[in-house]
Amino acid sequence: MTLADFNQLPVEQAREELRTCCASTRWATEVAARRPYPGIDPLLSVSDAVLAVLTWDDVLEALAAHPRIGQRVTGGDRESAWSRREQSGMDDSPDDVRAALAEANADYEERFGHVFLIFASGRSDVEMLAAARERLGNDEAAERRVVHGELTKIVRLRLERLFG
Template sequence: MTMADFNASPPQEAEEGLLACCAVPRWAREVAAGRPYPDPETFAEDAIGVLDGLSWDEVLTALAAHPRIGERAAGQGREASWSRQEQSAAATPDDAVKEALVSANVAYEERFGHVFLIRATGRSAGEVLQAALDRLGNDPAAERAVVRRELAAIVRLRLEKLVNP
C-alpha cells in the first residue's frame, strides 16, 4: 500500500493496518484520524508522537501482541509475518544460544512482568541475548524507558512496511 492508498482507505481499514504495527486500539484510531499524511516521514513522526503518549497499560497491551524473542509468531496475519521477518536475523542454529535466550526471557519476565521487547532487525542472536542480560540489571523505571524506545523502533519499521510498496 502506498501513502496515498493509506490516506484514501476507509477508517476501519486504516486502523486494521495500523494495529499490525502496534496493537493498541486508541493509538490506531488516533493515527488513522490524523490522515491525510503528506509523506511517509511525517506519517511516522506523527504516529510515534501518538505512541509516546501511551499509558503504561497501553504499552503492556502492545507488548502482549509480541512473541518472545526466539519464538516463532503464530498466525497468517500481517503482524505475525512481520514479526517472523524481524526475528529472523536473531535466529540461531546454536542450541546453547537458544537455551540462553529462553532462560533470559524467563528471567526478564519474572523481573519485569512482561515480555522482553527489542528491535531484533539487524541484530544477531548473540546481540539480542546480551541486550536481554544487560537489561536485567535495569531498575523498573529505566527499563520502561528502554521498552518504549524499542517499541517505537519496531513500530517505525512496521509503519515503513505499511506504506511502502
C-alpha cells in the same frame, strides 16, 4: 498498500491496518484520526508523537501482541511475517543460545511482568541475549523508557514496510 490508499480507508479499516504495526488501540485510533498524510515522514512524526504519550497500559497492550525473542512465529498474516523477518538473527541459532535466551526471557518476564521487547532487525542471537541479560539490571522506570524506545523503532520500521 500505498499511503494514498490508506488515507482513503474507512476509519475502522485504517485502524486495523495500523494495528499490524502496533497493537495499541489508542495509538492506532489517534494515528488513523490524523489522516490524511501527505507522505511517510509526517506519518512517522505523528506516530512517534503518539507513542511518546502512551500510558503504560497502552504499551502493555502493544507488548501483548509481540512474540518472545527466539520463539518461532507461525501464521500467514502480515504481522507474523514481519516478526519472522525481524527475528531472522535467530534463524541459525544453536540450541544452547536458544535455551539461554528462553531462560533470559523467563527471568525478564518474572522481573518486569511483560515480554522482553527489542528491536531485533539486524541483531544477532548473541546480541539479543546479551541485551536481555543486561536489561535485567534496569530498574522499572529505566526499563520502561527502554521499552518505549524499542517499540518506537519497531513501529517505524513496520510503518515504512507497510507504506514504503
